[in-house]
Amino acid sequence: MGMPITVELGGSADDLVGKVFDYFDGVDRRFSTYRPDSEISAINRGDIPVRDWSGQMIDVMRIAEQTRRETDGYFDIHRPDGALDPSGIVKGWAIRNAAEIVRRADIGDFFIEAGGDIQSGGRNASGRDWSVGIRNPFHTDEIVKVVHPRGHGVATSGTYARGQHIYNPRAPHDPISDIVSLTVIGSDVLEADRFATAAFAMGRDGILFIEQMPELEGYLIDSNRRATPTSGFGAFCQS
Amino acid sequence: MPIEVNADTTSSIAAAAKSEPAIVSPPQAAKLVPLPPPKQDPAPAAESAPTPDAPTFAVTPAVYIPIPQPRPEYPQAKARVIHTGMKLAAGGYADGVYTGPAADAYYGIIQIQALVQGGRLTALKVLKYPNDRRTSVSINRQALPMLRDEAISAQSADVDIISGATLTSKAFIQSLGGALKKASS
Numbered sequence: 001m002g003m004p005i006t007v008e009l010g011g012s013a014d015d016l017v018g019k020v021f022d023y024f025d026g027v028d029r030r031f032s033t034y035r036p037d038s039e040i041s042a043i044n045r046g047d048i049p050v051r052d053w054s055g056q057m058i059d060v061m062r063i064a065e066q067t068r069r070e071t072d073g074y075f076d077i078h079r080p081d082g083a084l085d086p087s088g089i090v091k092g093w094a095i096r097n098a099a100e101i102v103r104r105a106d107i108g109d110f111f112i113e114a115g116g117d118i119q120s121g122g123r124n125a126s127g128r129d130w131s132v133g134i135r136n137p138f139h140t141d142e143i144v145k146v147v148h149p150r151g152h153g154v155a156t157s158g159t160y161a162r163g164q165h166i167y168n169p170r171a172p173h174d175p176i177s178d179i180v181s182l183t184v185i186g187s188d189v190l191e192a193d194r195f196a197t198a199a200f201a202m203g204r205d206g207i208l209f210i211e212q213m214p215e216l217e218g219y220l221i222d223s224n225r226r227a228t229p230t231s232g233f234g235a236f237c238q239s
Numbered sequence: 240m241p242i243e244v245n246a247d248t249t250s251s252i253a254a255a256a257k258s259e260p261a262i263v264s265p266p267q268a269a270k271l272v273p274l275p276p277p278k279q280d281p282a283p284a285a286e287s288a289p290t291p292d293a294p295t296f297a298v299t300p301a302v303y304i305p306i307p308q309p310r311p312e313y314p315q316a317k318a319r320v321i322h323t324g325m326k327l328a329a330g331g332y333a334d335g336v337y338t339g340p341a342a343d344a345y346y347g348i349i350q351i352q353a354l355v356q357g358g359r360l361t362a363l364k365v366l367k368y369p370n371d372r373r374t375s376v377s378i379n380r381q382a383l384p385m386l387r388d389e390a391i392s393a394q395s396a397d398v399d400i401i402s403g404a405t406l407t408s409k410a411f412i413q414s415l416g417g418a419l420k421k422a423s424s
Contacts, residue, residue, distance in 0.1 A: 006400070008399075111400055113401075113402075116401070116402050116403045117402070118400050130400060131398040132400045132401070133396065133398035133400070133401045133402070134402055134403065135401055136391060136393065142393045142396070143393065143394045143395070143396045143398060143401070144391040144392065144393065145391075145394060146395065154402050155402070156402045156403050158403065181403070205378055208378045208383055209378060211383050211384070211386060212378060212382075212383060221391060225390065226388045226389070226390060226391070227389050227390070228387070228388040228389075229386070229389075231384050231386065
């Protein structure tokens with residue numbers, strides 16, 4: 001965690017925005033592997049038995065295990081050294097929950113973006129569908145695709161900004177060098193995030209995995225600057 | 240009703256969410272056992288020690304063939320096995336050991352070897368069986384449409400939101416710190 005977060009809420013008071021940021025602060029305090037006083041760091045030191053894990057931690061671990069099974073181990077929160085790192089799922093999970101806070105306050109027009117993952121609802125201030133630009137991995141101040149998720153969640157996995165932070169759990173020492181960015185559109189941002197992480201670890205086959213999954217669409221960019229959309233992705237490109 | 244953003248569980252927040260994973264349950268439900276590193280469990284429990292006059296493999300007194308079941312609700316659910324009976328054709332079979340093809344039993348691959356003695360099926364051995372409840376990810380390339388690729392090209396940057404990988408907090412702070420330093424000099 002510790003990433004920039006952007007929130008836009010249609011016609012609401014500042015205190016709801018404050019609640020959303022407070023929620024993300026709480027998630028960071030609990031799940032950040034960079035914070036020695038977080039719950040996840042304490043768990044990885046062996047300081048907390050499973051029976052004392054928080055409800056939120058168990059929720060995330062349960063979804064991580066389900067994703068591991070559904071992706072044949074390509075999504076796996078176990079690091080090679082045995083530590084648990086649920087970051088590949090916490091981002092989408094937290095954004096999904098923050099979106100629910102907003103909806104329960106009766107705000108229908110909003111977006112929440114954290115670390116490049118997005119959940120939006122309703123329309124922007126001009127009354128049009130929210131537009132999402134996919135960053136050019138080779139030229140990060142350029143957009144290479146514009147999509148209109150219309151309530152769906154968007155997540156992008158990539159290696160270009162942080163280097164090789166995603167690895168293939170089935171071959172941890174092989175770098176994933178043939179693809180650089182995979183954007184997934186799913187029914188919500190948690191679905192998009194968990195499958196974007198897993199599919200990226202599959203290399204080029206990841207876009208086929210997304211094509212095969214009925215409620216996901218994707219856009220893969222490879223190291224040769226070629227992009228491959230899934231067959232239903234184009235529907236999101238229309239405004 | 241005020242939202243308890245510091246509540247210990249997300250159930251109170253996410254309860255109204257449309258697309259809940261089926262696996263989510265109330266916080267007071269049984270807690271998960273720890274997630275061990277993925278490891279393969281050893282051979283089926285049904286095997287017994289070979290008897291002296293048995294042929295090359297152990298005789299299994301019961302026939303255990305897992306059949307597809309609805310996905311269990313909890314990831315740690317034990318695999319269930321069902322007794323099945325088998326009726327032989329009236330003419331019987333030639334004695335010998337027969338190995339069936341590896342078959343997709345939905346939860347994984349099973350392969351059965353049959354021992355026929357005196358024209359009768361006397362034992363079955365499971366050579367391969369689904370040893371955990373997971374869906375195998377296989378990509379059925381023939382069933383998928385051809386995906387055409389395209390060159391990437393710059394589009395209008397007039398968008399509401401941007402999706403892409405981001406810098407880590409350390410890099411972000413370093414970068415911001417450097418920029419502020421420049422800005423103040």
